[in-house]
Every structure is written in structure tokens, then in C-alpha cells.
Amino acid sequence: MLQEESDLSLIIAQIVQKLKGSNLYAQLERQAWASLQRPEIKLESLKEDIKEFFKISGWEKKLQNAVYSELSVFPLPSHPAAPPEHLKEPLVYMRKAQGSWEKRILKSLNSMCTELSIPLARKRPVGEQKELLNKWNEMGTDEPDLSLFRPVYAPKDFLEVLINLRNPNYENGDSLSFRTHLGLIQVPLKVKDIPELKEFFVELGLTTGQLGIDDSTQVPPELFENEHVRIGQKVLAEQDSAAAQQYVRQGSPTALRAELWALILNISSQPEDILYYEQLKTNVIQHDLLVDSLIYKDVKLTASNDDYYFVFEDYLYQVLLCFSRDTSVLGHFAYSSASPPKSYIRGKLGLEEYAVFYPPNGVIPFHGFSMYVAPLCFLYHEPSKLYQIFREMYVRFFFRLHSISSHPSGIVSLCLLFETLLQTYLPQLFYHLREIGAQPLRISFKWMVRAFSGYLATDQLLLLWDRILGYNTLEILAGKILAAAVFAFRAVNLMEVTSLAAAEAVLADLSTLKVMPLLQIFLFATVT
Amino acid sequence: MSVQTIRSVFSVETGYRLSDDQIVNHFPNHYELTRKDLMVKNIKRYRKELEKEGSPLAEKDENGKYLYLDFVPVTYMLPADYNLFVEEFRKSPSSTWIMKPCGKAQGKGIFLINKLSQIKKWSRDSKTSSFVSQSTKEAYVISLYINNPLLIGGRKFDLRLYVLVSTYRPLRCYMYKLGFCRFCTVKYTPSTSELDNMFVHLTNVAIQKHGEDYNHIHGGKWTVNNLRLYLESTRGKEVTSKLFDEIHWIIVQSLKAVAPVMNNDKHCFECYGYDIIIDDRLKPWLIEVNASPSLTSSTANDRILKYNLINDTLNIAVPNGEIPDCKWNKSPPKEVLGNYEILYDEELAQGDGADRELRSRPGQSLGPRGGRSRDSGRTVLTTWK
Numbered sequence: 001m002l003q004e005e006s007d008l009s010l011i012i013a014q015i016v017q018k019l020k021g022s023n024l025y026a027q028l029e030r031q032a033w034a035s036l037q038r039p040e041i042k043l044e045s046l047k048e049d050i051k052e053f054f055k056i057s058g059w060e061k062k063l064q065n066a067v068y069s070e071l072s073v074f075p076l077p078s079h080p081a082a083p084p085e086h087l088k089e090p091l092v093y094m095r096k097a098q099g100s101w102e103k104r105i106l107k108s109l110n111s112m113c114t115e116l117s118i119p120l121a122r123k124r125p126v127g128e129q130k131e132l133l134n135k136w137n138e139m140g141t142d143e144p145d146l147s148l149f150r151p152v153y154a155p156k157d158f159l160e161v162l163i164n165l166r167n168p169n170y171e172n173g174d175s176l177s178f179r180t181h182l183g184l185i186q187v188p189l190k191v192k193d194i195p196e197l198k199e200f201f202v203e204l205g206l207t208t209g210q211l212g213i214d215d216s217t218q219v220p221p222e223l224f225e226n227e228h229v230r231i232g233q234k235v236l237a238e239q240d241s242a243a244a245q246q247y248v249r250q251g252s253p254t255a256l257r258a259e260l261w262a263l264i265l266n267i268s269s270q271p272e273d274i275l276y277y278e279q280l281k282t283n284v285i286q287h288d289l290l291v292d293s294l295i296y297k298d299v300k301l302t303a304s305n306d307d308y309y310f311v312f313e314d315y316l317y318q319v320l321l322c323f324s325r326d327t328s329v330l331g332h333f334a335y336s337s338a339s340p341p342k343s344y345i346r347g348k349l350g351l352e353e354y355a356v357f358y359p360p361n362g363v364i365p366f367h368g369f370s371m372y373v374a375p376l377c378f379l380y381h382e383p384s385k386l387y388q389i390f391r392e393m394y395v396r397f398f399f400r401l402h403s404i405s406s407h408p409s410g411i412v413s414l415c416l417l418f419e420t421l422l423q424t425y426l427p428q429l430f431y432h433l434r435e436i437g438a439q440p441l442r443i444s445f446k447w448m449v450r451a452f453s454g455y456l457a458t459d460q461l462l463l464l465w466d467r468i469l470g471y472n473t474l475e476i477l478a479g480k481i482l483a484a485a486v487f488a489f490r491a492v493n494l495m496e497v498t499s500l501a502a503a504e505a506v507l508a509d510l511s512t513l514k515v516m517p518l519l520q521i522f523l524f525a526t527v528t
Numbered sequence: 529m530s531v532q533t534i535r536s537v538f539s540v541e542t543g544y545r546l547s548d549d550q551i552v553n554h555f556p557n558h559y560e561l562t563r564k565d566l567m568v569k570n571i572k573r574y575r576k577e578l579e580k581e582g583s584p585l586a587e588k589d590e591n592g593k594y595l596y597l598d599f600v601p602v603t604y605m606l607p608a609d610y611n612l613f614v615e616e617f618r619k620s621p622s623s624t625w626i627m628k629p630c631g632k633a634q635g636k637g638i639f640l641i642n643k644l645s646q647i648k649k650w651s652r653d654s655k656t657s658s659f660v661s662q663s664t665k666e667a668y669v670i671s672l673y674i675n676n677p678l679l680i681g682g683r684k685f686d687l688r689l690y691v692l693v694s695t696y697r698p699l700r701c702y703m704y705k706l707g708f709c710r711f712c713t714v715k716y717t718p719s720t721s722e723l724d725n726m727f728v729h730l731t732n733v734a735i736q737k738h739g740e741d742y743n744h745i746h747g748g749k750w751t752v753n754n755l756r757l758y759l760e761s762t763r764g765k766e767v768t769s770k771l772f773d774e775i776h777w778i779i780v781q782s783l784k785a786v787a788p789v790m791n792n793d794k795h796c797f798e799c800y801g802y803d804i805i806i807d808d809r810l811k812p813w814l815i816e817v818n819a820s821p822s823l824t825s826s827t828a829n830d831r832i833l834k835y836n837l838i839n840d841t842l843n844i845a846v847p848n849g850e851i852p853d854c855k856w857n858k859s860p861p862k863e864v865l866g867n868y869e870i871l872y873d874e875e876l877a878q879g880d881g882a883d884r885e886l887r888s889r890p891g892q893s894l895g896p897r898g899g900r901s902r903d904s905g906r907t908v909l910t911t912w913k
Contacts, residue, residue, distance in 0.1 A: 254760040304743065313681065377681075
């Protein structure tokens with residue numbers, strides 16, 4: 001008991017520390033001072049009266065939301081004497097693997113830089129700055145020569161690294177025993193099994209109404225949809241983050257989704273936020289980064305060719321270019337196993353005083369990165385809000401999809417969960433695919449890394465991302481479960497294929513899939 | 529059958545008579561709807577008639593604009609209405625107008641003007657036309673250009689919707705659920721310097737595909753469902769549903785306008801391509817109706833869509849895949865509709881089943897009124913009876 005209490009007070013102290021520096025604190029202070037003018041505030045009961053005032057005026061709610069938002073990314077409690085690296089990633093071999101992966105990426109970036117003799121960063125001449133400012137809203141039409149650029153890495157390269165992860169303390173000998181993993185991932189991490197999943201995702205059960213199933217044309221709206229919309233409007237009126245998060249577990253109505261997500265992610269467009277975005281925009285205008293070309297190339301390769309997202313091409317540039325200059329993103333490295341790559345001013349290689357983070361936000365984009373932003377364009381058409389939502393989604397969820405860690409939402413666990421589920425419940429299919437050289441993970445990996453963006457139809461994708469936000473975990477998405485469910489769904493066809501290419505073909509087009517029925521069937525209706 | 533062949537089939541000179549088991553895919557005088565000048569003429573006539581009858585549909589607001597029937601931009605015929613046009617032009621001299629040749633398609637010959645001098649040639653008593661005889665001067669229509677289109681991703685787009693009409697009297701029409709939006713490849717700007725840039729203003733694929741940024745994978749096309757999702761997410765469900773209801777209303781009204789003059793030959797059915805533009809106040813405008821909508825495809829998705837379109841159209845027009853008999857009652861069973869939905873069925877509307885057509889869920893089953901204002905709803909049904 002005592003330990004828990006002291007843990008709790010430690011957490012409280014840390015959150016208070018963090019919030020003290022935020023804008024909300026300043027606003028609360030101002031409000032408190034202003035409230036002294038009000039007649040109901042009396043000197044004798046000053047503290048209670050102010051508290052009461054906050055409650056009525058909705059400021060308490062805002063504070064609650066902020067605390068809730070901090071908690072959602074708070075690292076799991078650990079030993080007080082643990083060094084900071086442990087907070088990022090407790091397992092040493094994982095840290096090492098992530099470290100060497102990062103070195104590889106940086107090396108690749110640097111070599112591209114020297115090959116093409118383009119500096120990593122340079123200041124733009126004034127003429128170019130003016131031109132870019134004029135073209136800010138239509139950067140898609142400016143087609144610089146990108147043929148020499150290649151993406152720094154693609155998901156399949158990352159997969160190779162993950163496959164080769166080994167825990168040095170875990171010796172299972174050369175002989176095949178029942179402990180050996182049949183799948184590609186050979187790391188012994190704890191993942192949830194179906195009974196645990198069922199408990200965790202209880203709101204997705206067969207007896208609970210869902211958007212994505214119960215709003216289809218055959219079901220009369222009175223049964224579920226109307227009531228659900230009404231509750232949604234109430235949640236928005238209350239402006240309560242926690243309630244919103246609970247609410248979207250059953251799906252969010254399209255008209256309310258943009259606001260609900262903003263509420264859950266605790267984004268409100270304050271003037272300071274807009275100003276911050278404008279500042280980032282100025283940074284983009286003034287300096288040109290090598291990473292920019294990578295972003296251009298990625299957008300042109302992925303989103304521009306996508307049936308759903310090509311319309312928003314220009315928004316993607318506006319968001320991603322600013323994103324790579326946003327140093328506030330560096331904050332997430334405190335709880336991520338990754339570390340931002342460092343670069344040195346020319347001529348001062350190795351001298352710590354001249355090291356800067358490159359790119360400024362510490363995130364090197366890979367092939368498909370822009371697809372994280374694309375679906376959000378359907379919800380927000382105002383660039384600075386779109387930017388904030390994306391940034392928050394990235395530092396809460398997406399970063400885990402491309403860094404090596406043991407976190408349950410990390411990509412390694414997701415892959416392992418996927419493989420375990422498939423092996424346990426569809427052993428025949430799994431074995432068959434393995435025999436023909438089509439390890440299922442090879443196919444589903446890219447779905448998971450991209451959070452299914454670009455693979456599912458947009459309205460289905462948004463329903464899926466509703467659940468990610470609702471449960472604050474990626475376990476549902478990436479697929480694991482969903483990927484496994486997809487395989488189960490196409491199992492019959494897959495049993496017949498005889499090659500990796502054919503398997504890929506069967507699973508190539510996910511655009512007609514309906515997410516929620518699949519999930520429900522796999523989780524709750526499969527005979528175990 | 530192409531429109532040229534239809535002309536000869538139905539022309540008085542050839543004396544060709546269609547037998548009972550022959551069905552053709554055009555109405556003899558479809559041009560009443562599909563020629564830009566005749567369409568506007570018919571709609572204007574229809575509005576005047578309704579006004580004379582005192583129908584609530586023809587109600588006007590305090591500025592003299594029709595409340596429910598104002599869905600075609602102000603249009604004049606040139607050279608016939610030149611003087612009327614000049615009068616209107618002078619009322620708002622900073623407006624832009626779009627000149628379209630009456631009988632052409634695929635965006636050919638279209639240009640924008642914002643000064644009277646640009647259309648001197650069409651002035652009736654113009655001296656420069658002395659060596660060009662009046663009769664060979666091509667007929668044009670000039671419409672007020674909608675310079676505030678709804679932009680998505682900063683780009684202008686229009687909607688292409690397919691509507692199948694199996695008979696005009698009683699009016700029976702079906703709307704294809706899978707229409708699409710055609711986007712321009714270049715960002716929209718109302719600036720006068722770009723008035724000549726057709727890539728900014730004209731959404732026809734025939735034009736856009738020659739643009740530098742044309743992409744062959746998606747072809748600059750979006751499905752109507754995507755549009756719906758986007759609008760519902762960013763603008764809310766009510767306004768989106770209202771928009772779609774208005775679009776259905778426009779289509780039905782335009783068909784009703786030409787129904788009296790259409791030669792309702794029982795051998796005919798027709799699938800039209802409706803072009804609709806939405807402005808930034810979410811008001812839809814009818815731009816034109818095409819008799820021979822392009823059935824070629826520019827992308828893979830397109831090919832699937834058009835294939836299904838043809839398939840479903842023929843399923844409705846010619847039941848059961850048997851040799852047709854033109855005497856049949858043209859009421860296909862629900863199962864063969866495929867991706868079509870009943871847009872308006874005059875027979876049903878006049879029967880007791882009228883109210884049942886009015887579903888509370890917009891966009892699903894399209895009744896004769898959609899979600900329109902309730903007062904005109906009931907009374908209109910009675911006048912149509």
C-alpha cells in the first residue's frame with residue numbers, strides 16, 4: 001500500500017511539474033486572479049470557492065483532460081533508481097538493436113548526402129524563399145528532380161532487422177522443440193492471447209452495438225445509431241477526454257469524429273498553437289533540408305497515387321515539412337526506445353558542442369511515412385489543426401511502429417501477437433503458408449507498419465483508428481488482430497495458393513473489407 | 529447506337545420503323561435535354577408554367593429568385609439574346625461568364641470572358657461579321673460562371689452522375705449510386721490572369737488528361753462516397769444530406785421539365801451523364817446533361833465502374849436478358865437494379881405508395897421529395913396528381 005501511494009505521489013509530482021510549464025497553467029492562474037472579482041468568492045473560503053468556480057466554468061474539465069492526456073503516454077512505473085535508458089526501453093538487447101538500426105539509417109542518409117553532394121541543411125537564398133512562400137499552397141506542382149533520391153528505408157528492410165532479433169539470454173538450442181518459434185519473430189515477449197484480448201476489448205463484443213456494423217443499411221437506425229449519436233453529442237458538450245475515449249470504442253459517427261479525436265488528443269486550437277505552426281512554416285521557408293526531398297519523394301510515390309488521398313497532396317507537404325522541423329517532437333524520445341540521430345556542423349565531426357539533432361525533430365521518414373497523415377486530411381482541412389492532430393497521433397502511437405522496443409504496442413510485440421494468434425487458431429493455414437515460403441508476417445508487416453493506411457478503404461480505416469484512440473493501444477490495429485482476422489477471412493483462398501506471389505495477390509486488395517465485422521468474428525466468434 | 533444514327537433512325541425521310549422487339553438507347557429528341565441551349569429553354573418554360581399555375585414549387589424570394597427551382601446559372605443564347613445579356617452583364621461588370629458552344633462536348637470550344645469586347649463577334653449588329661453570314665455563326669450559350677466552386681485540396685471539381693430514364697410519361701428514372709468527382713490537376717484561382725488556363729477551370733477528363741500533373745492511376749477521380757465522407761466529416765451530416773437531396777431534386781426537376789416535349793417512344797431508354805458543380809455554400813448547380821456520356825475508361829477503377837454501369841443499365845432496360853418486347857410495362861423487379869436506385873417513379877408517386885417512398889434515411893431510397901421542406905412536400909404531390 002505504502003509503495004503504491006508513494007508511486008502515485010511521484011507520478012502526481014511529475015505530472016504537476018510537466019503541466020506547470022504549459023500554457024494551461026498560465027491560463028488557470030489568470031482565471032483564478034480574475035475570479036477574485038466575482039461576488040461568490042469570499043476570503044474565508046478562498047480555496048474552496050475558487051475550486052468551485054473552476055468546476056462550474058469548465059476549467060476543471062480542461063485540467064482533467066490535460067492530466068488524462070499526460071497519463072496516456074506516461075511510462076510504466078519502474079524502480080526509482082533506474083537510469084533513463086531503462087525508462088525508454090528496459091531490455092538491453094532491444095536497446096542495442098535499436099541503436100544499431102539507427103546507426104544504419106543515419107549512415108545511409110549521410111552516404112546519400114555525399115553521393116549527391118547535397119548538404120543536409122542549407123539556408124535558402126531570398127529569391128527562393130519568396131518563391132516557396134508563393135507556392136506554399138501548391139507545392140505538389142513543383143516537381144524538383146527526385147530521381148536520384150531513394151527512400152532511406154522501406155518497411156521490408158525493417159522487417160529483416162526484426163527477424164534477426166535474438167535475446168542473448170534465451171538459449172533454446174539448435175534442435176527444434178515446442179518452444180521454438182515457427183514464425184519469423186524469434187523473441188520471447190509476452191503477448192496477450194485471445195481470452196485476455198476478449199477481456200481487454202470487451203466493448204467490441206457481439207452483444208454491444210458498434211458503428212461499422214450496426215449502422216449498415218439493413219439495420220434500422222433507431223436500434224443503435226441514433227442513440228449513439230445522441231450520446232456522442234452529449235460527450236462533446238461535456239468536453240470530457242476520458243468519456244470521449246470510452247465512447248469511441250464503439251465507433252464514432254462521421255460528423256462528430258473530428259471533434260471527438262481532437263478532444264481525446266487534447267488538442268484545442270489556441271492562438272499560440274497557430275502561431276507555433278506559422279513559426280514552423282517560416283523555418284521551412286528559410287532553410288532547406290535534405291529530408292525535405294525525401295518527404296517529397298515519399299508523397300509522390302505513395303499518397304499522390306492513392307485513389308483516396310491524391311486530392312490532399314499539398315496538405316501533406318505542408319504538414320510533413322513543418323513536422324520535420326518541430327523540436328517539440330523530441331520530447332517523445334523520453335519514452336521511446338529510439339534516440340534522435342545527431343549530425344555535426346561541417347568540419348567539426350565528433351565534437352559534442354557542435355552536434356545538432358538532424359532532422360530537427362529527430363524522425364527520419366521512411367517509405368510510406370506520409371500515409372500516416374493522409375487519412376487525417378479527411379477530417380481536418382485547416383492546416384494548423386491537421387498538423388497538431390498528426391503530431392499528437394505520432395508521439396502517442398505511430399512512433400512505436402518503426403522502432404524496436406518491448407512495449408506491448410511496439411511493432412515487435414505486434415508482429416509476435418499476430419504470428420501467435422495465427423499459429424494458435426489457424427495452424428493449418430500457418431503451416432501451409434510457411435511451407436510454400438510465404439511466411440504470413442511478410443505479407444501483413446507492411447499493413448501493420450502503416451497502420452493499414454492506404455490498404456483499407458478510408459471509412460473503414462477511420463473506424464479502425466477510432467478503436468486505436470479508444471483503447472490507447474495499437475494492438476488492435478496493426479493488426480495483429482486485424483491482420484490475423486484478415487488472414488482468417490481469406491483462409492480458404494490462401495490454402496490453395498502455392499507461392500508467395502500468389503499469396504500476396506490474394507491479400508493484395510483490402511479495400512473492400514469491412515473492419516468491424518472481421519474483428520468481432522475473430523475475437524468473439526471463433527471456436528477456440 | 530450513337531446520336532447520329534438515332535437521328536437517321538427517327539428522321540422522317542428514312543421512314544424506318546422500329547419493330548416491337550427492338551429497343552434503342554436514345555430518345556428521338558433527346559437534344560431537348562442534352563443541348564445546352566434547349567435544356568435552359570425548357571427549364572425556363574417549365575418554371576414559367578409552374579408560376580402561372582400558382583404551384584408552390586415556383587415560389588420566389590424577395591429578390592425574385594426562385595426558391596426551389598434556381599439550379600441553373602443565369603444563361604443566355606447567343607446571338608439571339610445578346611442584348612438581354614449585355615443588360616445583365618452591365619448590372620455586375622466584374623462578373624465572369626463562360627461561353628459554351630451548344631452542340632459540342634468534351635470541353636471543346638469553351639472559354640471564359642470578363643469583358644464585353646471579348647464577345648464582339650456575337651453582337652447582332654456587329655460590323656465585323658459582315659463577311660460571315662449569320663446562319664453559319666455557331667450558336668453559343670453564355671452562362672454566369674460559378675467562380676466560387678467548392679474546393680477540396682484547393683482544387684475545383686465537378687460531379688458526374690448517371691441517370692437512366694426508361695420512360696418519360698409516366699416518368700421513371702433511376703440514379704446510379706456510383707457517380708464520381710472529376711478534379712482539376714491545377715489549383716483553382718479566380719484571378720483574372722488565369723482565365724485562359726483551362727486546366728484550372730474545366731474539369732473534363734478529355735482536357736485534364738493533357739495536363740502535366742495528370743496521374744493515370746487515379747485519373748483525378750474520386751468516388752461520390754469519398755465526397756460524402758469528406759463532407760460529413762468536415763461539414764456535418766445535416767448539410768451533407770441536404771446537399772445530396774438537392775442534387776436528386778435538381779435531376780428530377782430537369783427531367784420533369786422536358787417530359788412534356790419528349791417524344792416518349794416506347795422503344796427508347798436513355799442513360800444520361802449529369803454534370804453538377806457544387807459551390808462553396810454547398811449549393812449544387814446543374815451545368816449540363818450529356819446524352820452520350822463517355823464510356824471509355826481512364827483508369828482501372830473507371831473500367832470496372834463503366835462495365836457495371838452498362839451491365840446494370842441493360843438489366844433494367846431489357847429485362848431478363850431475353851428478346852425485348854417494347855410493350856412491357858417497364859417496371860423491372862427490385863433485384864435487377866444492381867447499383868441503380870429508383871430516383872423517381874411517377875406512377876408510384878401518384879399511387880398510395882407515395883408516402884412510403886419518403887424514407888427518413890436520406891441518400892438511401894430516394895423518394896420524390898427527399899428531405900425537402902415539409903409544406904411543399906404534401907401540396908406538390910397533389911398538384912402532380
